[in-house]
Every structure is written in C-alpha cells, then in structure tokens.
Amino acid sequence: MKKLKKYIDFRLVGILSLVYSVFVIIYSSKNAYLRIHFNRNTDWGYFIFGNVLDWFLITVFMLFIAISTKYLIIKKIKFIYIVLFHLFFSFFIGAFTIGISWAVEFFTMPNMSHKFSLSDLVVSYVRLIDLHFLIYLSLVTIIYMYYYFKKTQESKLQTVQLQEQLSKSQLKFLQSQMHPHFLFNTINGIHSLLDINLEKSKTMLVDLSDLLRNVLEKKDQxxxxxxxxxxxxxxxxxxxxxxxxxxxxxxxxxxxxxxxxxxxxxxxxxxxxxxxxxxxxxxxxxxxxxxxxxxxxxxxxxxxxxxxxxxxxxxxxxxxxxxxxxxxxxxxxxxxxxxxxxxxxxxxxxxxxxxxxxxxxxxxxxxx
Missing domain, CATH: 3.30.565.10 (Histidine kinase-like ATPase, C-terminal domain)
Structure with a gap:
C-alpha cells in the first residue's frame, strides 16, 4: 500500500473528477432536453442512475490511468510503449463502463434483463466508441499537462534554490577574500609605525583587536x-x-x-x-x-x-x-x-x- 501511495496524486484525481463531472452535467442536460423536446417516455430515475453510475465508473477508471501514467513517467518507459498503453485503454474504457453498467443493472433490475443481449452491448459499445475515445484522450491530456506544469514549477524552485546556494557560496568566498586583504593592509600600517612611534603602534594593535572582534562576529552575514x-x-x-x-x-x-x-x-x-x-x-x-x-x-x-x-x-x-x-x-x-x-x-x-x-x-x- 505504501508503494502504491507514491503513485497516487489526490489533487490530480480531484481535477479529473471535476472535469468529467462538468462533462456529465453538460451531456446529461443535452440528453434530457432532447428527450423532453421530442416527447420521449423516459424513466428519469433510471436515467439519473445511469449517468451517476457512468460518472463513478469513469472516475475509478481514470484513477487507475492516473496511477499507471505516473508509474510510466517515474520508470521512464519508452515512448512507443506509453502510446500503445494509452491506445489500448482508450478503446477498453468503453468496454469497461458498458460491461460494469450492464452487470450492475442486471443484478439490481432483473425485470429489465431482456434489454441486455450481447448484440445490444456491442451496438452500445460501437455507438459510443468515438465519444469514449475523446473522453479518454482529453483526460489523459490533462494528466500529462498536470505533471508537465508540476515538473516545471519544481524545476524553477530547484533553480532558485541552486542560485541562492551559489550566491551564498560566492559571497562567502568574496568575504573570505576581503578579510585577509583588510587585515594585511592594517597590519602593514602598524608595522610601518613601529620604528617611528611605539606608543601609537601599541594603540593601533589594541584598536585592531577590538575591530577584528567586531568583524569576526559578522563574518557569516x-x-x-x-x-x-x-x-x-x-x-x-x-x-x-x-x-x-x-x-x-x-x-x-x-x-x-x-x-x-x-x-x-x-x-x-x-x-x-x-x-x-x-x-x-x-x-x-x-x-x-x-x-x-x-x-x-x-x-x-x-x-x-x-x-x-x-x-x-x-x-x-x-x-x-x-x-x-x-x-x-x-x-x-x-x-x-x-x-x-x-x-x-x-x-x-x-x-x-x-x-x-x-x-x-x-x-x-x-x-x-
């Protein structure tokens, strides 16, 4: 379970769920309007149940795809295998949703079992194959865009951190270069006074000691x-x-x-x-x-x-x-x-x- 957690991004799952929710609302509203406009007899309870079930199944399926996609990215799988993987599941998504929906409806509504012939399932699959393909393509595009922007932001953050570390290192080097230069010049000044005025030289040494204490306290700032x-x-x-x-x-x-x-x-x-x-x-x-x-x-x-x-x-x-x-x-x-x-x-x-x-x-x- 711990190994699986690193491949789950709940923020991404939330985004996919939200996007597909918007699609389901638009798609259901369109179908509801057409049914009312053409005076079709509709079991609205069954209609709503079907759309909610479809939303749930697609969300679960995209959770699997999101986890698989992250795994493919982390493992650096070859591009051709990634394309084949997504191509397979773009056609499988329709079979998955229609098959599960059929099973749920068969066991929860046995009085409607006459509707569930194999040929009807195939017709449903073929009728929606292009829609399911576009849904899959759209959601996979969102997944890759999400990981692309996430990686871009992480790269920018790493660049900023590296630049900051480099700047600090450069400043430390420059300060380490500056302090000996300052010390050498000051000591050289004291040395030049030794033969001229010993008392002044002693005073300068005391002042230099006091100054160096102050400088060294701030050397890392x-x-x-x-x-x-x-x-x-x-x-x-x-x-x-x-x-x-x-x-x-x-x-x-x-x-x-x-x-x-x-x-x-x-x-x-x-x-x-x-x-x-x-x-x-x-x-x-x-x-x-x-x-x-x-x-x-x-x-x-x-x-x-x-x-x-x-x-x-x-x-x-x-x-x-x-x-x-x-x-x-x-x-x-x-x-x-x-x-x-x-x-x-x-x-x-x-x-x-x-x-x-x-x-x-x-x-x-x-x-x-």
Whole structure:
C-alpha cells in the first residue's frame, strides 16, 4: 500500500473528477432536453442512475490511468510503449463502463434483463466508441499537462534554490577574500609605525583587536544593519587617524531613520581604505573624507567623497586592477543582480564614489 501511495496524486484525481463531472452535467442536460423536446417516455430515475453510475465508473477508471501514467513517467518507459498503453485503454474504457453498467443493472433490475443481449452491448459499445475515445484522450491530456506544469514549477524552485546556494557560496568566498586583504593592509600600517612611534603602534594593535572582534562576529552575514556597518567603519577610521594624525579628517552625514537599513557587510571600509591608500601623494599630503548616506525613493544612496590625488583610470580598469573595489562590485552583483549602481569619478578636486541599491530594512525594524 505504501508503494502504491507514491503513485497516487489526490489533487490530480480531484481535477479529473471535476472535469468529467462538468462533462456529465453538460451531456446529461443535452440528453434530457432532447428527450423532453421530442416527447420521449423516459424513466428519469433510471436515467439519473445511469449517468451517476457512468460518472463513478469513469472516475475509478481514470484513477487507475492516473496511477499507471505516473508509474510510466517515474520508470521512464519508452515512448512507443506509453502510446500503445494509452491506445489500448482508450478503446477498453468503453468496454469497461458498458460491461460494469450492464452487470450492475442486471443484478439490481432483473425485470429489465431482456434489454441486455450481447448484440445490444456491442451496438452500445460501437455507438459510443468515438465519444469514449475523446473522453479518454482529453483526460489523459490533462494528466500529462498536470505533471508537465508540476515538473516545471519544481524545476524553477530547484533553480532558485541552486542560485541562492551559489550566491551564498560566492559571497562567502568574496568575504573570505576581503578579510585577509583588510587585515594585511592594517597590519602593514602598524608595522610601518613601529620604528617611528611605539606608543601609537601599541594603540593601533589594541584598536585592531577590538575591530577584528567586531568583524569576526559578522563574518557569516552577507548583509548587516547600517548602524553596525558604521560602528566597524568608525573603529577602522580611528586606527587610520592614529597612524596619519592630522593628515586625515573624516565626516559622516546619515539621514535619520536609516539605522536599520541592510547594507552589504563591510561595504564602506574598502572604499575609505582606497581613499587613504591612493589619495596620498607629494602634492596631496592631507586627505578629507566625507560620507553621505540618504534615501532616494526606494533606494539607498551612499556617496563617499575624498580629497587627494584624482583618479586617472576608468571604472573598468579600476575594477580589473583593484581587489577591494572589484570585491565590492562582485558582492553588489551577487546580492542585487543588475539592480545596483557603482560609479567613481572626479569632481571639483575630489574623488567621488557612489553606490546605489534597493532599500531593505532589517526584520527587527519591520516588526517594530
């Protein structure tokens, strides 16, 4: 019985039963109208009983066909055998319904047994053979359409799940690539201070320990709340300012109500790192960084401006040459598909980086 259950789809049986019920109602109504119109004497009790019995027998027969069809699909039977199977039962359905009806009527209405000669049964079978064939063909078509759409939906769901798994794997890889890069640059900065200012080096190590603890707590999260991202950034800025002292100034302007907006984990730190790393030159010994974050319609806009050496490469070239920037772009693409913008350009003696993506709030904020 357990083995049989996996071949029974009660939803499909319900659909077949409903479709055939509609057919029986239309067919019976037509026959009833014709009998009344031509003033034929009709035993209405027998007429109704016959139609109900016919509906029941066809439903039982189609349950068998639905189970058999699923078995053929699961076992991947050759197409030619499937065609022969359905061709046989398309002619057998008439013999089945007429034979069972004859047997039921014979035992329940013995006074009508004179109507049940073999030749009458053959005539009934031949008279309805085309109708039964079309009924069978229609119901089998519904069965195969049902399984086709069901398989299509399952395939779509599997595709979505695989894409989600792939995206998560890709994000984990990108984050694992980003963290050592960030750590190496910070340690390299501490190393450069060791021979110049030991106290500052010790302070930077303590700050780095605190920052790494914060970063590692969020390492498995693809998106974090903006307020958490800003906490990480502020600690990173503090390390940078310890090294560069008055050479680096930083200002932040965040629109009210955006604290719980979700942003990609460590999206700001690599851009600030690029500003301090590539902005310094003999002509630009001080750098000011301005970060503005605001909402425009249903999108979050992050604008980072820094003074210093202007960029001379195109965005495509920068993405190709820079690990940090390319990492940001790949993570944005993985999270938002094509629904994001990343722009870097010079304007009014400043390098401007703009990132735009859909506005999403954390679940905690939505609940509140």
């Amino acid at each position: 693809n998106q974090i709340e903006l307020q958490e991202e800003l906490d990480i950034l502020k600690k990173y800025i503090h390390i940078k300012k310890t090294r560069f002292s008055d050479q680096l100034t930083f200002s932040l302007d965040v629109q009210d109500g955006l604290e719980n907006v979700l942003v990609p984990n460590m999206i700001l730190q690599p851009i600030v790192e690029n500003a301090t790393k590539h902005g310094y030159s003999e002509e630009h010994k001080t750098i000011a960084i301005y970060i503005a974050i605001k909402k425009e319609n249903s999108r979050l806009v992050i604008k980072i401006e820094n003074t210093g050496k202007p960029i001379v490469k195109s965005l495509a070239k920068l993405l190709k040459d820079g690990n940090g920037l390319n990492n940001i772009n790949e993570r944005l693409k993985t999270l938002y598909g094509l629904d994001y913008e990343l722009k870097i350009y010079n304007q009014s003696n400043r390098v401007i980086t703009e990132i735009t993506f859909p506005l999403q709030y954390a679940i905690s904020e939505i609940t509140n």
